[in-house]
Amino acid sequence: MNTTRSEGDASLLEVQHVRKVYSSGGTEFEAIRDLDFRVSDGEFLCIVGPSGAGKTTLLRCIGGLLDVTSGSVSLAGARVTSPPEGMAIVFQEYGRSLFPWLTVRQNVELPLREKKVPATRRAELVSDALEAVGLAHVPDSYPWQLSGGMQQRVAIARAVAYQPRILLMDEPFAAVDAQTRAELEDLVFSLWKSLQVTVVFVTHDIDEAIYLGQRVLVLSNSPTSVLEDVPIPLPKARDQLRTRSLPEFNELRQKIHRLVQTAKRTMIT
Amino acid sequence: MTLPLAQRGSTRLRAGSARRRVAIRGLTGTLLFVLILEAVPRLGLVNPAYLPPFSEIMVALGAQAATPAFWTLLGQTVFGWFTGLIIALVAGIALGMFIGSLKWVREATHSTIEFLRPIPSVALIPLAVILFGTDMRSTLLLVVYATFWQVLIQVLSGVQDVDPIARETARSYRFRPLTQLRSLVWPTALPYVMTGVRLGASVALILEITGELVIGSPGIGKQIVLSQTAGQVATMYAFVIVAGMLGVAVNLGTRLLERRVLRWHTSIRRDQEGSP
Structure with missing residues (x-):
């Protein structure tokens, strides 16, 4: 920023x-x-x-x-x-918004590459974002190997790593089950508080x-x-x-x- | 879709034994076919002058394989096929990506493509002969022409298939046009490209053999005609079998390539889904 x-x-x-x-x-x-x-x-x-x-x-x-x-x-x-710059969108259709040919890490990293963030900083941002959404353990999985809720977490991590204003x-949570939905609501709320x-x-x-x-x-x-x-x-x-x-x-x-x-x-x- | 481990294991086992059963059946079928080929001329059901017993064809094939000339011919056919395929692929992919990405170019070229595409490649044989004589390039022209359309049509459909949400995602993260082409359009089109490669490789082989056969450019196809005119029927069949084996090899090769390149695609990934 x-x-x-x-x-x-x-x-x-x-x-x-x-x-x-x-x-x-x-x-x-x-x-x-x-x-x-x-x-x-x-x-x-x-x-x-x-x-x-x-x-x-x-x-x-x-x-x-x-x-x-x-x-x-x-x-x-x-x-x-x-x-515009400094804006990220999370879509309802997480399955179509994530690229199936890229791993979780690569999906989160791609917008940062495009923003020309240097490699070391990029790695930091990606792992921090994955940590923040609770997905630090699956960076090398493909999105389609994850559940719907986890896929939407990947999309959120991608937005967070991008550091939007x-x-x-x-x-975003219209397509996930009630349990997951509550978890994701709390996740978004806490991210909003911590990232301002x-x-x-x-x-x-x-x-x-x-x-x-x-x-x-x-x-x-x-x-x-x-x-x-x-x-x-x-x-x-x-x-x-x-x-x-x-x-x-x-x-x-x-x-x-x-x-x-x-x-x-x-x-x- | 996560099965308990034990059950998943047994599913895999069952799938394995099913595959073995299919393989055994396939082998039995082939053996039976070979036996019929052997028996029919020996029993005098057809004239052995037109269809020699299978064992004789194999002997002829063995004799051919022992000569260096045979391997040169095989090399010429494979070289012609491969060169034609690569030229058609490069041209088809490059033009397809370009035409498919720009709406007005797509609309402007549509009718021309639909007119040129159905022209049977063999109809161009006289033109090829005028241009290049009985040179290898004559056949190459046919191979490239026929294969190019297979690839182009696939790439064009592939480029159209980009998911609107994926496109909006790319736009919202301000991907430059070239990045969109590389990181979104190309991977989306890749399954189509692979279909183009698979179809194109088969069509290229057909046209390669046809060209050799009709125009007389060097290769297996020409050898089929030469053996026929020389009355070496068994040798002629031997070359036909070689052409058939080439086809099988091409098909297997492209399928293997497809599986490797499209690990992530729905058509391939079914067996690994839901097991992070």
């Missing part, structure tokens, strides 16, 4: 009146109507919404993988038009969003806009059992659940 971290409230990511219309042939489909929000440096933001709410489209726009139709996305003041996660990275986490799981986020952005049905921006005033130390059984947690869950239900019912035209 070459930029020093700025003071508390400075926003790192700015999404300004983003609109996204897909057009193919003669038909147009408005996926995102108007999205406008900021993410502070070091924040953990969760984005929830009904399925088909354009969450993935939004994340790809933020990541510079998709062009916006109008409006703008800026990261650290610079407008995003292609994947901002980490985008697109429903900014996280934008897209999910359809309301509980997951409340458990992880400092703030939850509730999206409307497609064409998407922000329904509500819900702050999560839970203690910073999270525990799968204790946090989830707090009365505040329950209230937030009900509130957001109602919002999502309304979003499903009302088609905004």
Whole structure:
């Protein structure tokens, strides 16, 4: 990282009146109507919404993988038009995001090679990242020899080793079992605390969003806009059992659940 | 997919004995076939002048193998086949990667490729003879032409097969175009390239023998015609058998290569999955 971290409230990511219309042939489909929000440096933001709410489209726009139709996305003041420096994405489809012809170590190392990190530093970053996700024992395995949860850990290690300022996660745990999911949530939460990275986490799981986020952005049905921006005033130390059984947690869950239900019912035209 | 160790062991054992059974059956079949080949002319079912008993063919083959000229001929055939294959591979892979990576080039060349590809290579024999006479290069032209399309078509499909998520991953980590080509497109296309190699190697051998046979460029194929005109029927069959054995060797070789290169691919890795 070459930029020093700025003071508390400075926003790192700015999404300004983003609109996204897909057009193919003669038909147009408005996926995102108007999205406008900021993410502070070091924040953990969760984005929830009904399925088909354009969450993935939004994340790809933020990541510079998709062009916006109008409006703008800026990261650290610079407008995003292609994947920016200092950003890593963890996809839901870990099996397709990892390269099957490379070992775990090589998968994690490849982006660092591309970033021209010197070999000794690279080896350090790779082993630290694998250690951090609990995979120090399988560097020479191939991803497909590992379980789904472990594969997603590899993808997370790859992102961590890259030392991003901002980490985008697109429903990363939608394809793993509940047990693994809880473990991975705690892993991501502890990584966020220790690395002080900014996280934008897209999910359809309301509980997951409340458990992880400092703030939850509730999206409307497609064409998407922000329904509500819900702050999560839970203690910073999270525990799968204790946090989830707090009365505040329950209230937030009900509130957001109602919002999502309304979003499903009302088609905004 | 993890079986208890004991069970896994017995599965492997069962697989081993099944493989042995298949091998034994295969061998029995071959032996029976050879016996029929031996018996049919001896019983007078066909004229031995057209089909000598198998033992006579083997004797002729032994006599040939004892002469240095035979090995020169074999070398010429293998050399022609291999040279043609390599030229077609290099050209097919390079052009395929280039055409496949750029959408507009792909669209611009599509109709031309679809027109040139179905032309049977043997239709070019007159052209080859005009250009190079009965030289080895005549046959080489046929071999390269036929093999090139096999490889090109495979590489083109391979380059198209890059997973969109893998592509987005590469883009999000800001891989340069050349890195994407090397670390993503090439490995994705590799299984297709290997299929191209396997098909191409067989087609190249067919065209090599055809070229020698029809054009008369030096090699096993030419020897088949020469033995036939000289009335040495057993020797002619001996060369046919040599050509067949070459085909078997080419097939085995390419399969072995495929297994080595594609350790990670779903078609090969089945037996090692789930056992970290």
